[in-house]
Amino acid sequence: DSGVTQTPKHLITATGQRVTLRCSPRSGDLSVYWYQQSLDQGLQFLIQYYNGEERAKGNILERFSAQQFPDLHSELNLSSLELGDSALYFCASSVGGREYGYTFGSGTRLTVV
């Protein structure tokens, strides 16, 4: 157990639907990062939050949004889902400094049918 908890582990939903992925960071970590992993795109950075504030945005679609709550857990909302959104979505957390690596959760596998 890495200490980063992601729920649900698997999600199957239809095109056009909306889903919410949840992440609880490791105790003491203030930064949360979301990544999308697909076969053709590799690991793509989506967004970073630090202590409740958005810090960096990557290749995140307008249909996607995220937030980090006062208890530091984070949610990634995906709406108007398309077949191409099927992927593994990872959350990672870190203390926040440049010299620190991430601790990854085990991911949520999203399948859009």
Added chain:
Amino acid sequence: AQSVAQPEDQVNVAEGNPLTVKCTYSVSGNPYLFWYVQYPNRGLQFLLKYITGDNLVKGSYGFEAEFNKSQTSFHLKKPSALVSDSALYFCAVRDALGGGNKLTFGTGTQLKVEL
């Protein structure tokens, strides 16, 4: 932007032989480099990092990496491979450009260790 490249999609090695997984980087300023491993249906696990100091960095599970500034490389090595080392390996660089503090990952190298 900061980036890393992993030139090999797959590396095959016999158990007991040394292994090398290659990574080159392109950064402005001092590089902060990382290696992660991903086993099937699992999240990425941290192996080691280079921030500053010795060019040879030792990490988890007997892995080490050699930082070479002149060749802009950060290759992952292990003296004697195990079948259980078979996994997907990612090189990453810290990218603070544009705000934030994210890691930018390479495309990954599939390591296959055979008996």
